Amino acid sequence: MLDYKERLERIKTIVKIISDSMEPKNMGFGIMSHPLITSEVFFNDEGGLEMLKTQQQKNNILTKHYEILDRMDNIESVLFYISKPYRMQVLEIIKSLLPIEEFSYFLGRIWVSTEFPNHEKINILVGMFLDADKKFLMTAEDLNFLEKQPDKILVFRGIQPKAKVRALSWTLDYKKAKWFAHRFGKGGEVYSAVVNKEDIFMYNSGRGEAEVVLNPYKLKMINKVDESKYEVDVNEVSGGKFK
DSSP states (O other): OOOHHHHHHHHHHHHHHHHHHOOOEEEETTEEESSSOOBSEEEOTTSOEEEOOSHHHHHHHHHHHHHHHHHOOSHHHHHHHSOHHHHHHHHHHHGGGSOHHHHHHHHHHHHHHOSOGGGSOHHHHHHHHHHSOHHHHSOHHHHHHHHTSOSEEEEEEEEOTTOOSSOSEEESOHHHHHHHHHTTSTTOEEEEEEEEGGGEEEEEOGGGOOEEEEOGGGOEEEEEOOTTTOOOOHHHHTTTBOO
16 A cells, blocks of 8 residues: 555545536535535635636636645545535545545544435445444444444434435434434434344444444334334433343
8 A cells, every 4th residue: 555645645636636527516595515615605816705607716716725735734634624525425435545444434534524424325335334444433432332232223213204214324312313303394204123233333422313323234124103102211222222
């Protein structure tokens, strides 16, 4: 494998190539979808505000971003300079340039920092997690918690209308799943399932979500929860114990 500096420079080049090849997409309210350009409004060289409209403006903005990238001296800074929705995609592309420890660490961090990581193609995400080392995906405390769980674990997932049930992100906490199902209003649903511990990629205690990232192809006994009748002892669910 190349030495660290060589890998760093190659990753910077890849980020630039990806950014050059993509046109910023207007998502509304001045928000742009692009690896580096996130706003329709930008400051010009005179300090005034302009609206992004021309290719030359895009090139000028990217040049400034590339100057910042060129000054970075570590891979982590480069990855987390990229807009959140594109970090996972870039990580998958540069995977061969990273030792398993670095790849696993970045995969865990990017997953936790991304609002809707399940929007990536499921087969690609599963492949990335299967290639990772659990010891570096999560904190030592979370790994220790996961290892102490029973072989079969009860998990929950709260989804919005049209969202995928068979996805990677589930939780041990029924109440948290219910919150996710209804946080944007009516129409959400809660599902329960059973998964073998060996098919859980990582556990994340951050943000109080009791999240388990798992292999969705290995889920068993997937059922829609009747919330009007379902009662749960939070103490039982908070360890994911299946009875």
